Each structure stands twice: as C-alpha cells, then as structure tokens.
Amino acid sequence: MLLPMSDTIIELRSVSKSFGSLMALKNVELRVERGKFVTLLGPSGCGKTTLLRLLAGFDTPTSGEIFINGRSMASLPPEKRPVNTVFQSYALFPHMTVFDNVAFGPKLKGLGRKEMERQALEALEMVNLVDLAGRRPNQLSGGQQQRVAIARAVVNKPLVLLLDEPLNALDYKLRKAMQIELKQLQRKLGITFIFVTHDQEEALSMSNQVVVMNHGCIEQVGEPREIYESPRNLFVARFVGEINVLDAEVLSSNGGGVLEVALEGRKMKLHKTSNGHKANGWKAFGPGDRVHVLVRPEDLRVYRREDIEPEDASDFFPATVEEAIYKGATVDLIVSLASGGRLSASQFFNEDDDQLEFYRGEQVFLDWVQGWEVVLPHES
Amino acid sequence: MNRVFKFSFMSVVYSFLYLPMIVLIVYSFNNSTYSLGWKGVTLSWYNELFSDFSLWEVALNSLTVAGISATFATALGSMSAVAFYRYSFRGKDFLYGLIYILIMAPEIVMGISFLILFVSLNIPLGFFTLLLAHITFCLPFVVVTVYSRMTGFDRNIIEAAKDLGASEFECFRLVILPLLMPGVVAGWLLSFTLSMDDVIISFFVTGPEFEILPLKIYSLVRMGVKPEINALCTILFGFTLAVVMIAQMLLKEKK
Ligand SMILES: Nc1ncnc2c1ncn2[C@@H]1O[C@H](COP(=O)(O)OP(=O)(O)O)[C@@H](O)[C@H]1O
Ligand SMILES: [Mg+2]
Numbered sequence: 001m002l003l004p005m006s007d008t009i010i011e012l013r014s015v016s017k018s019f020g021s022l023m024a025l026k027n028v029e030l031r032v033e034r035g036k037f038v039t040l041l042g043p044s045g046c047g048k049t050t051l052l053r054l055l056a057g058f059d060t061p062t063s064g065e066i067f068i069n070g071r072s073m074a075s076l077p078p079e080k081r082p083v084n085t086v087f088q089s090y091a092l093f094p095h096m097t098v099f100d101n102v103a104f105g106p107k108l109k110g111l112g113r114k115e116m117e118r119q120a121l122e123a124l125e126m127v128n129l130v131d132l133a134g135r136r137p138n139q140l141s142g143g144q145q146q147r148v149a150i151a152r153a154v155v156n157k158p159l160v161l162l163l164d165e166p167l168n169a170l171d172y173k174l175r176k177a178m179q180i181e182l183k184q185l186q187r188k189l190g191i192t193f194i195f196v197t198h199d200q201e202e203a204l205s206m207s208n209q210v211v212v213m214n215h216g217c218i219e220q221v222g223e224p225r226e227i228y229e230s231p232r233n234l235f236v237a238r239f240v241g242e243i244n245v246l247d248a249e250v251l252s253s254n255g256g257g258v259l260e261v262a263l264e265g266r267k268m269k270l271h272k273t274s275n276g277h278k279a280n281g282w283k284a285f286g287p288g289d290r291v292h293v294l295v296r297p298e299d300l301r302v303y304r305r306e307d308i309e310p311e312d313a314s315d316f317f318p319a320t321v322e323e324a325i326y327k328g329a330t331v332d333l334i335v336s337l338a339s340g341g342r343l344s345a346s347q348f349f350n351e352d353d354d355q356l357e358f359y360r361g362e363q364v365f366l367d368w369v370q371g372w373e374v375v376l377p378h379e380s
Numbered sequence: 381m382n383r384v385f386k387f388s389f390m391s392v393v394y395s396f397l398y399l400p401m402i403v404l405i406v407y408s409f410n411n412s413t414y415s416l417g418w419k420g421v422t423l424s425w426y427n428e429l430f431s432d433f434s435l436w437e438v439a440l441n442s443l444t445v446a447g448i449s450a451t452f453a454t455a456l457g458s459m460s461a462v463a464f465y466r467y468s469f470r471g472k473d474f475l476y477g478l479i480y481i482l483i484m485a486p487e488i489v490m491g492i493s494f495l496i497l498f499v500s501l502n503i504p505l506g507f508f509t510l511l512l513a514h515i516t517f518c519l520p521f522v523v524v525t526v527y528s529r530m531t532g533f534d535r536n537i538i539e540a541a542k543d544l545g546a547s548e549f550e551c552f553r554l555v556i557l558p559l560l561m562p563g564v565v566a567g568w569l570l571s572f573t574l575s576m577d578d579v580i581i582s583f584f585v586t587g588p589e590f591e592i593l594p595l596k597i598y599s600l601v602r603m604g605v606k607p608e609i610n611a612l613c614t615i616l617f618g619f620t621l622a623v624v625m626i627a628q629m630l631l632k633e634k635k
Contacts, residue, residue, distance in 0.1 A: 058539050078542040085543045091536035095558045104554075105544040156544065 457522025
C-alpha cells in the first residue's frame with residue numbers, strides 16, 4: 001500500500017455502556033492501529049466481551065461513538081460492519097457441514113458458486129481442515145471447532161477480526177499451539193486482531209499492543225514490555241504478573257533523575273533509567289510523599305551471607321527464607337523482611353551457580369538491579 | 381437385590397400404566413360379542429368397523445378439524461415462540477406464565493368458557509366453533525414445545541449469522557427456521573393428537589350436525605361397549621403411539 005488511508009482502524013470516543021444501573025464500560029477511549037494484534041486483558045466481568053459486542057454491533061453504546069476505518073458505526077447493524085467475530089462458544093451452525101459453515105459469508109455476498117467454493121476452500125486450507133469439510137460441527141473436537149470458527153470469520157476478509165477468549169476451552173498444549181497459529185495467521189492476513197483474554201501470559205506473548213481493563217475502564221495501553229516493565233498503577237502491575245510491593249517515603253527529589261527514599265529502614269537512591277516509560281509521573285514526587293516501590297520476583301537477587309562482603313551488608317535488605325520451591329527452571333523463594341513484609345524471588349539456574357539450595361530459616365540478603373524497580377504513587 | 385427391587389417396581393408401575401390398553405387391544409381381536417371369555421382370534425370387528433360408513437364420515441370430520449387446528453396452532457404458536465425468544469419486552473415473563481396457565485387449566489372450565497363466549501356472541505355451534513376452540517387449546521403446547529427447542533441452542537448462533545452478513549430475514553430462513561423445524565413438526569403432531577382425542581372441550585363447543593370421533597365413541601359406549609369400539613380405540617391408540625414416537629424422535633436429534 002503506497003498511501004495508507006489512515007493508520008487508525010478503530011477509534012472509541014468516550015464510549016460507555018450500562019446495563020440498568022451497572023456500568024459495564026465507563027468512558028472508554030481507545031485507538032487501534034491498522035494491522036496490529038491487540039489484546040484486551042482483564043479479569044472476568046471487567047467488560048471485555050461488552051467492548052467486543054459494541055464493536056461487532058450486537059449492542060449499542062449508551063453514550064459515545066465508535067469509528068471503524070474512519071466511519072461512524074452508529075446505526076450500522078452487525079451485518080453491515082467490516083468486522084467479524086470468533087465467539088467464545090464458537091457458535092457454529094449445528095445444522096450445516098463444516099464447509100457450509102465457512103461458505104455462509106461468501107454465499108450471502110451473492111458470489112458465484114465457483115468463487116464462493118474457492119474462497120471457502122482457501123479458508124479451510126488455511127486452518128488445515130479441508131479433510132473434514134463434510135462433517136457436522138458436533139463430529140469435531142474442540143480444537144477443530146475452533147478452527148472452523150476462525151475460518152468462517154476470516155473468509156469474509158474483514159478489516160478487523162474480533163476474538164472473544166477463543167482458546168479458553170482448549171487444553172494447555174493445544175492452547176499453546178493455537179497461540180502460535182493465530183499469531184502466524186494474523187501476520188499472514190495483515191488483518192487487525194482484537195483478541196480478548198484474561199490470561200496475562202497469553203496477552204504478553206501474542207500481542208503488539210495490550211489494553212489492560214478493570215471494572216469497565218482502561219487502565220493502561222501499551223506494548224507488552226511496556227505494560228510488564230512500566231505498569232502505570234498497582235492493578236496493572238499485579239495483573240500482568242507477580243510483583244513485590246514495598247512501601248517507601250520520598251526523602252528528596254532532584255526533579256530529574258534521582259529520587260531518595262526511605263525503604264525498609266534504609267535510605268536508598270532510585271535512579272531514573274534510560275527506559276523512557278518510567279519518566280511518567282516521576283517528577284511529580286516530592287519530599288514526604290508516600291510511594292510504592294515494585295520489584296518483579298525475577299529481578300530480585302538473593303545472596304547468602306558468605307556471598308557478600310560483611311562491610312557491604314548495609315547495601316542489602318536482610319531477610320529470612322520461609323519457603324523454597326523447586327520449579328524446574330527456577331527456584332522460587334518466599335522470604336520475609338525484618339519489617340515482616342513477605343517477598344517472592346525467582347532464582348534462575350545458571351552455569352556458575354548451579355547450587356541454588358536454600359534452607360528454610362536461612363538468613364539471606366536481597367537487592368535488585370538499579371533501575372529495574374517501578375515507583376508508583378501510594379494507593380490506599 | 382437392589383436390581384431385583386428396581387426391576388419389580390418398574391414392572392408394577394408399567395403394568396399399571398399399560399394393562400388397560402393391552403386388555404383393550406386383546407379384546408378387539410376376541411371372537412365373541414358379549415362374553416368376556418376368550419373365544420379365539422378374529423378380525424371381524426375391524427371389518428365391521430371399516431364397512432361402517434357413518435363412522436368413516438365422523439372420522440373424516442375429526443381428521444379435518446385436527447389437521448386444520450394443528451396447522452393454525454403451529455403457525456401462530458411458532459411465531460409467538462420466536463417472538464418470545466428474539467425480543468425482550470415488558471411483561472414477557474408474565475405473558476409466558478399465562479401460556480402455562482392455559483396448559484394447566486381444567487378442560488371443563490375451558491369448555492364452559494368457550495360455550496359461554498360463543499353463545500353470547502351468537503355464533504352457532506358447529507365446525508367453526510370447534511375449530512376455534514381446538515386452535516386455542518393447542519396453541520400453548522406449540523409455544524412451549526418450540527420455545528424449549530429454541531432455548532436449547534446457543535444464542536450466539538443468531539448473532540454469528542448476522543455477523544457474517546445475514547439480514548434479519550436471511551437469519552430466520554437460513555438459521556432459525558432449520559434449527560426450529562423439528563420443534564415445529566413436533567408441535568404440529570402434538571396438536572394433532574390433542575385435537576383428535578379431545579372429548580370435554582369438544583362436547584361443549586360442537587353442534588349436533590357436526591360429529592367427531594371421540595364424542596361418537598362416547599355416545600356409543602353409553603349403550604354398552606361393543607367389540608367394534610375396542611377395535612376403533614385400538615386404531616386410535618396405535619395412531620397416537622406412532623405420532624408420539626415421531627415427535628420424540630424429532631425432538632431428540634438435537635444439535
Ligand atoms: N446483557 C447484559 N445484561 C446485564 N448485565 C450484563 C450484560 N452483559 C454483561 N453484563 C455485565 O457487564 C459486566 C461486564 O461483562 P462482560 O463484558 O461480559 O465481562 P468480561 O467479558 O470481561 O468477563 C459484568 O458485570 C456483566 O455481568
Ligand atoms: Mg467475556
């Protein structure tokens with residue numbers, strides 16, 4: 001494409017949706033770029049399905065406006081929208097064969113018989129189901145039904161494909177395989193995918209962009225790495241992966257790169273790193289402010305007493321091992337700080353340190369790579 | 381022990397249920413006019429039955445009423461069921477409840493109400509009033525049969541059809557109707573049998589010049605049970621059995 005019409009394929013302007021007194025979506029603002037794999041991530045009941053249904057046109061927003069490809073979707077029924085949906089329940093037509101399910105869209109477009117069959121076969125080939133074209137949906141396994149649902153939707157070449165927790169019903173292995181297949185399919189077709197999940201790992205591994213939702217609001221939008229490394233608030237930080245939250249008080253801030261805090265009875269300097277996202281809100285902290293310092297378990301380093309020089313002990317947080325859990329690739333430790341706070345730390349095996357044995361009750365020392373922590377304003 | 385108990389319990393219940401029918405069927409082949417004793421097998425009662433042309437005419441009346449009322453009840457009932465399923469409106473639960481009440485209402489009450497209604501509107505009793513009454517009491521059964529069939533399938537299916545480009549009409553023709561068909565046919569068959577053997581309501585709403593089979597049998601029985609009637613009832617029973625089996629089969633092949 002020489003001249004892309006616009007990079008924005010979906011735009012939501014202050015979209016709200018109420019069911020009676022329940023606000024399922026609250027003033028949602030969102031822009032999605034063409035050709036991206038976007039994931040809506042959030043706990044059950046946060047409004048993900050509601051958002052998809054508004055995009056598909058099954059429900060209308062209580063207020064606000066939705067644009068797809070620059071066009072307002074108000075008063076445009078589902079059958080006229082340039083989007084297709086893969087339903088959570090698959091929703092295949094039980095009285096039709098796999099082939100007829102997939103050919104349903106092309107048939108309605110009034111294509112010639114030949115062209116219709118060609119398109120349906122092409123879509124079935126894409127999901128490796130040509131051999132099962134004559135079967136009924138109830139004669140297929142869950143994974144196969146899933147593929148039919150995908151083929152039935154993409155055969156129409158929508159601008160946007162909406163997928164509502166499509167992998168939920170599949171077992172672990174199949175789910176992993178389908179994640180890769182979906183990702184490849186999206187790249188090949190170049191269609192914008194809006195993929196709903198409540199599984200953070202799935203969201204981070206598949207998407208170009210993650211939209212984290214909670215209670216009908218968007219909490220943060222960003223690339224997976226940005227979401228994981230620079231969460232904007234405690235909810236996001238906790239939802240996208242395990243994280244340790246420490247409370248601290250700001251002692252001084254130089255307004256630029258360095259923040260001095262009191263943390264677990266220690267004075268500590270936190271440095272703003274080159275990591276651009278973290279700059280957000282950094283300057284706003286002043287002396288006396290309470291903040292959260294967040295560190296991911298895999299960023300915490302755990303040392304034995306004999307691993308550190310005794311005179312450096314004050315550079316570390318002393319802690320006691322409460323539990324050591326062997327996990328194959330890692331050892332997960334639960335340690336308790338002097339203040340009573342509990343942290344979890346994942347230690348990876350590597351060549352020079354293959355002895356990762358810790359005992360319960362053992363005294364250890366903790367620190368983390370400077371700049372890998374996240375500093376957030378205090379939330380009550 | 382447990383199995384023996386279950387088996388004997390079930391046999392008692394089922395003989396209780398079906399013994400009268402079996403006796404009826406057996407006696408319809410008994411070669412004796414009055415005696416209850418077994419005098420050997422004969423088909424003569426069936427022969428007599430088929431050569432009795434007045435009875436044929438009455439049977440035809442019954443079939444006509446049943447056919448027409450089942451068809452009307454099915455058309456109206458199916459549409460109502462679709463409306464109940466597709467649209468949400470105020471008082472929907474209440475309206476659906478009213479349908480159930482009609483199913484539960486004592487037939488004698490319905491019969492008398494129809495009678496009062498027709499008389500007060502000055503409609504002469506006969507074929508037309510009978511038809512109206514039959515359509516009315518069959519209708520709720522169709523609504524319930526079709527509606528329960530609909531609630532059995534995934535609501536997203538209809539949305540999927542629209543999502544793939546189907547208009548409201550195409551959605552109905554290509555998805556809803558084919559899925560509904562077994563329920564519609566079952567509803568029709570059910571209405572047909574209900575109409576065929578209704579006595580109480582029909583007794584109130586038909587006139588002397590339009591006779592139907594159940595009422596005819598009733599009046600014949602008052603002069604004593606003749607073996608021809610055993611034969612006639614056996615035929616009716618066999619007919620009902622076939623219809624019910626077809627309806628069950630249709631409703632069973634769900635999804
Ligand atoms: N048709 C509806 N009527 C009433 N409440 C609804 C309806 N659909 C969704 N909700 C409510 O809206 C909220 C968001 O639902 P949903 O979008 O399905 O969440 P998610 O898909 O994220 O799990 C939930 O509290 C749910 O109960
Ligand atoms: Mg959902």
